[in-house]
Amino acid sequence: MEADKSTGPAPARRERGKRRDPSAKPLGIPYIVRNIPTYDILGEEGLERIEKTGERILAEIGIEFRDDPAALELWRKAGAKLDGLKVTFEPGMLREIVASAPASFTQHARNPARSVEIGGKSVVFSPAYGSPFVMDLDKGRRYGTIEDFQNFIKLAYSSPWLHHSGGTICEPVDLPVNKRHLDMVYSHIKYSDRAFMGSVTAENRAEESIDMARIVFGRDFVDNNCVILGNVNVNSPLVWDGTMTKAMRAYARANQAAVIVPFILGGAMGPVTNAGAIAQSWAETLAGCALTQLERKGAPVIFGNFLSSMSLRSGSPTFGTPEPAIGSMVVGQLARRLKLPLRCAGNFSNSKLPDGQAMQEGVVSMLSAVHCGANFILHSAGFLDGLLSMSYEKFMMDADFCGALHAYLKGVEFDDNALAFDAFQEVGPGSHFLGSQHTLRNYQTAFWDTELSDNEPFEKWSDEGGSTDIAARANKKWKRTLAEYEAPPLDVAIDDELQDYMNRRKNDVADAWH
């Protein structure tokens, strides 16, 4: 199942400078290998009915591909039927095309110890993506800047419970819209040594993101290995915009992985009923995945999932609600039937504060992502305000919860040590296990240990702990974490080359702000 090219030798380029000691901070495993099954909630009949509806959507309704004649030409050559911008597909055609995509692949990090596997039983947590605003308890909500952007990279890098540096963690709106992708990619490389995502907002920005990855990893290595992801969105319902397909094709052309994601708020961009929204999601995503294979057969691609609901009183989108959570479990089943790696949206909420609503909605959606078998969980940490804001406090709370999920995904071991019969022989009825040999042997690894939740008795919490809520503790922690942050070493020659590249690109064109 795993792409053998991903296990090849590191490129010469990587040998130029000092390598980071992989055992240095941050601690933590590079990614999770799940030891619990996925939660499969729908039987064969339901799955087949949804797939059949998806095939009917593709064959009878079709998908529009706008502003990308090359994409239409690829479809024509592949045997799809074109009617203006609308493309329809014979049942089974797209499933056949995506069979060439790998079921699992490695995304390489500049520190090899942090490379992640995407597919199979792997679970990769990545920060939230795409908010125009940031917020914290001190300064409230404001537009994001490159300083915020870098702060979140540093916070993610410092967490042992995240595995990926993410992409557009927040929009750095203090930089020109046509140049900020350069600073974003550079910041990921400079302030983290984990894997990251590039730009998709224009074809040249996608290509320049990949170019910068080539500087780090070497051109040949990049041509044979995935080192950067690009997250592209369907313009649901049933429209692929040229900006997105051109970016997607740029990633595929370079043998890099596009993440293909519909954006369906049931009742607005899709039906209000879950099965219909899932069928649509399947059709839209399948079409995108297939297009990457027409661009470059065998390129890695990730089947994405983004279902949400809306308040039918106010028309506001809603997040972390039960219907999308349960629907995502079905999308997971469908992705596995296609043998494609799965991306799911993780932890999001409509709350404007890091409060009980934020964590209720966040945990519902995050557990859904974990249960549905997602391999790459974007939005694992930070979102508030209905995707519009990255919250410093929520980021820390979510990262701590990602720690809990490391323990959760270990499942239940049942070897002799875990069954602990010797402990019962030692302790017997009516005694306690605190000092038992079995406890002494296991206590250091027994339970996940939170860094933010308070487990003290009430009196200690109120007298010594200052009666804080978790948001106040998270506020202290992100400040301390930023103060203690140390950047991972970066080869000076690579750093210089990246900066040269950025400066040249920036000097090529005038600043644009819209």
Added chain:
Amino acid sequence: MEADKSTGPAPARRERGKRRDPSAKPLGIPYIVRNIPTYDILGEEGLERIEKTGERILAEIGIEFRDDPAALELWRKAGAKLDGLKVTFEPGMLREIVASAPASFTQHARNPARSVEIGGKSVVFSPAYGSPFVMDLDKGRRYGTIEDFQNFIKLAYSSPWLHHSGGTICEPVDLPVNKRHLDMVYSHIKYSDRAFMGSVTAENRAEESIDMARIVFGRDFVDNNCVILGNVNVNSPLVWDGTMTKAMRAYARANQAAVIVPFILGGAMGPVTNAGAIAQSWAETLAGCALTQLERKGAPVIFGNFLSSMSLRSGSPTFGTPEPAIGSMVVGQLARRLKLPLRCAGNFSNSKLPDGQAMQEGVVSMLSAVHCGANFILHSAGFLDGLLSMSYEKFMMDADFCGALHAYLKGVEFDDNALAFDAFQEVGPGSHFLGSQHTLRNYQTAFWDTELSDNEPFEKWSDEGGSTDIAARANKKWKRTLAEYEAPPLDVAIDDELQDYMNRRKNDVADAWH
């Protein structure tokens, strides 16, 4: 599978007074019939190894039964081996005994429209149980009183998302410890018409609780139908105290359901490793369930589950953590292999405030209870402070989340209406579904609608909404709910008889406060 006796006619006694209109407030279904499968995380080998370890604990370590010679005599007659207070059991013996217990039964409510099924695919949400303290945002934490107790009954009754009135929702410590059970049972009957739980803190209190139920339902009906539950705890590890076994036997004798619950904080009352704690839980609970069958063959009984962890730095118990959440899924699998209804602990947290920690921990444990297949979920609403406090605000937040779980447990429908192909034909690519026929036909039932979470845009939330967090909104809502509460009608003759009974019992003995 279902006890046929539960479908018998209502007793004559119930006809004495006016019956409530079942369509009156509170709205909501009497209980949930789950439409998603349980989340079975362990395979056959793991389950068998845990059961085998449980059998070895029963056969080689044994369980102590203290201060209840009649229980020892029942065990001796059943063929168990006695060594002082310690009882050991041949492998398979207890599984054979519990085979006589019903896999599912009805607990009748005084309003027949609110009777609940316990077993099979049913899910019943019941408030939290047993806190000495209560707290709210205005007055902070203090000891619970009978007024608080009644307030929580009223709040539970007013929620369409809870199904059961619960038991000792909080300890009314302003009443004598040897008499308060009378006021608690009376309050459940008076202020709600849902099913409820009685006392277990002494044999006579259990019997008096059942006597009061007999006044409401009639003696014959009670002898043939379950109308009251008693929640009894193991003194883990491997000790059953006489107070609990006598109460348990009193419920079984009256053909009422005991809920048999271990209390295992891994590392203290059980091993630090999950599999061992689960094996212990299985052995302790199985022994309790079997004892009810020796007392009265065929009496309903509920297999209970309470796993939690501890902070191995401070020794504090921890709740809503990942290990017990994942362990509960295995306990659910084991309960189904025994064909017994399952009780799980729902929503709890160590937080001292209704904050993000409270909801993170609460949702993790509540979803675990729902996924593991629990039929009766005690502690569905209200707990904070590590089981020590009932929070008014948390109660409202949890009840709202129980509403979300109603939608979640519906799963994904896949009939033609749900698949919505006609909507795609109507809308097509690039349009939206808001005004489509399909949306108009389905929008009223499409998505669960929260009463507490905020889904407005940021500006509306901050300008018109007062920038509230969910706890502040819950604070307003519990006050409004209490102000608008109306008691369900209660037959005057029954009310008088209950009060007579209470007064006689209260006059029999002096007040005791410890």
